[in-house]
Amino acid sequence: MKNGFCVWFTGLSASGKTTLSNLLQKALLERGFSVEVLDGDIIRKNLSKGLSFSRDDRNTNIKRIGFVANLLARNGVAVIVAAISPYKNIRDEVRAEIGDFIEIYLDCPLEVCIERDPKGLYRKALAGEIKHFTGIDDPYEVPEKSEVVIRSHEESPQESLARILRTLEILGRIPALHEDGYSEAEAEVIKKRLTDLGYL
Amino acid sequence: MKNGFCVWFTGLSASGKTTLSNLLQKALLERGFSVEVLDGDIIRKNLSKGLSFSRDDRNTNIKRIGFVANLLARNGVAVIVAAISPYKNIRDEVRAEIGDFIEIYLDCPLEVCIERDPKGLYRKALAGEIKHFTGIDDPYEVPEKSEVVIRSHEESPQESLARILRTLEILGRIPALHEDGYSEAEAEVIKKRLTDLGYL
Numbered sequence: 290m291k292n293g294f295c296v297w298f299t300g301l302s303a304s305g306k307t308t309l310s311n312l313l314q315k316a317l318l319e320r321g322f323s324v325e326v327l328d329g330d331i332i333r334k335n336l337s338k339g340l341s342f343s344r345d346d347r348n349t350n351i352k353r354i355g356f357v358a359n360l361l362a363r364n365g366v367a368v369i370v371a372a373i374s375p376y377k378n379i380r381d382e383v384r385a386e387i388g389d390f391i392e393i394y395l396d397c398p399l400e401v402c403i404e405r406d407p408k409g410l411y412r413k414a415l416a417g418e419i420k421h422f423t424g425i426d427d428p429y430e431v432p433e434k435s436e437v438v439i440r441s442h443e444e445s446p447q448e449s450l451a452r453i454l455r456t457l458e459i460l461g462r463i464p465a466l467h468e469d470g471y472s473e474a475e476a477e478v479i480k481k482r483l484t485d486l487g488y489l
Numbered sequence: 490m491k492n493g494f495c496v497w498f499t500g501l502s503a504s505g506k507t508t509l510s511n512l513l514q515k516a517l518l519e520r521g522f523s524v525e526v527l528d529g530d531i532i533r534k535n536l537s538k539g540l541s542f543s544r545d546d547r548n549t550n551i552k553r554i555g556f557v558a559n560l561l562a563r564n565g566v567a568v569i570v571a572a573i574s575p576y577k578n579i580r581d582e583v584r585a586e587i588g589d590f591i592e593i594y595l596d597c598p599l600e601v602c603i604e605r606d607p608k609g610l611y612r613k614a615l616a617g618e619i620k621h622f623t624g625i626d627d628p629y630e631v632p633e634k635s636e637v638v639i640r641s642h643e644e645s646p647q648e649s650l651a652r653i654l655r656t657l658e659i660l661g662r663i664p665a666l667h668e669d670g671y672s673e674a675e676a677e678v679i680k681k682r683l684t685d686l687g688y689l
Binding site: 335353366 | 523525535536538539549552553556557560561564565566
C-alpha cells in the first residue's frame, strides 16, 4: 500500500483551487495513487448541509473535511482538499491532526477573483445578496507557512502543477520522476523554501 | 490493493454492535485488511454535532456515515459501521450507494437491551429524560434482508463472529480460511439463506 497524504488547497473563491485539484488528481492517478478529491462544495452538500457561513460553522465544516481526509490518508489514499478554508487556526489544527499534510496557498488577488467570478458569487456578495462571503465581508487569513504558494494569475496551471509535483517529490510524498519540466535550479529554490519553513 | 467493502451493524442500543465491531476489526486486521470502524457515537461527535434525534436528522446522520464509508470502501478499506440506523429506507439507500455492503442485524429483544443498559440510556429514556430513544419512544424498523442476523442473547460473541466471517467468505468479500470453527453443514445453512435472499 502506498503512503497516503493530504494536499490541501486554500484560497479565495475563484482563485483556481478546483482547476489545480483536478490536474493534480489526474497526475497522481497516473502515478498509481488512489486519489480522492474532497471539494468544499460537495462536502457542504454531503456532510455539512444546514451549516451557515459563520465563523463557528465554517470551522466545523473544515474540521469535518479534515476528519474524513485523515481517515482516507491513513489508509493510503492521496487526498486532495479544495476548500476556501479562510481561518488559520483551523487549517493548522487540521495539519496537526493529519500529519501527512501539504498546504498549497492560491495567492490570487481579490480583484482578479472578482473579475473571474465563474459562479457569479462575487457579484451577489458585492450586491449584498450573500453575506459572510470571504474577501468581501468575511476575512481570509493569509497562510504564512504553506509548502507551496501559487500565483495563479501569473503562471499557467501546468506550471503550477509541475511545481506542486516537484514539491511533493522533494518532500518524499511521491516518488521522484524528474519528468515534470523543472530544472535543478528551480528545484533548489523549492528546497530552500521548504528548509526555511522547517519542512525539510 | 484489497477490495474494500462495508459491514454495517444495525440494531438497538446495547444489542451488541460495538462488541462485535471490535472483534470483527481485530479479525480483519489479522487477515491483512485495512480496517476502519465508524461508530455511531464517534461520527455524531465528528460529523453530526448539532443534529437531533428526529427522523430527518437521524437520516442525515446515517447518510453522512454512508458517504464516508463509501469513500473508504472504494479505496480498499474494510469499513465497519456500528450505528443503530433504525430506519429501513435509509439503510437501503446506503446499501445502494455503497454496493459492496453487508448488513448485520443484531436481533436482541428490547427487554434484554434494557437489562444490559451499559450507558444508563434506557433508564433515562424510560424516565422521560431522553426523547426519541429507539425502542422506547422511537421505532426500530426490523431489517428483512440482512445478510446475517445475530441473536446476541442466545450465542456468544465468538460464535457470532465466526458466522460473520464465514458469511463474508461465502460472499467472496474475504479469502476463505476455513479455520473459523464452522462445519460444512453450518456453511450450507448460510449459503441457503444468502441464496434465498438473492445475495448469491
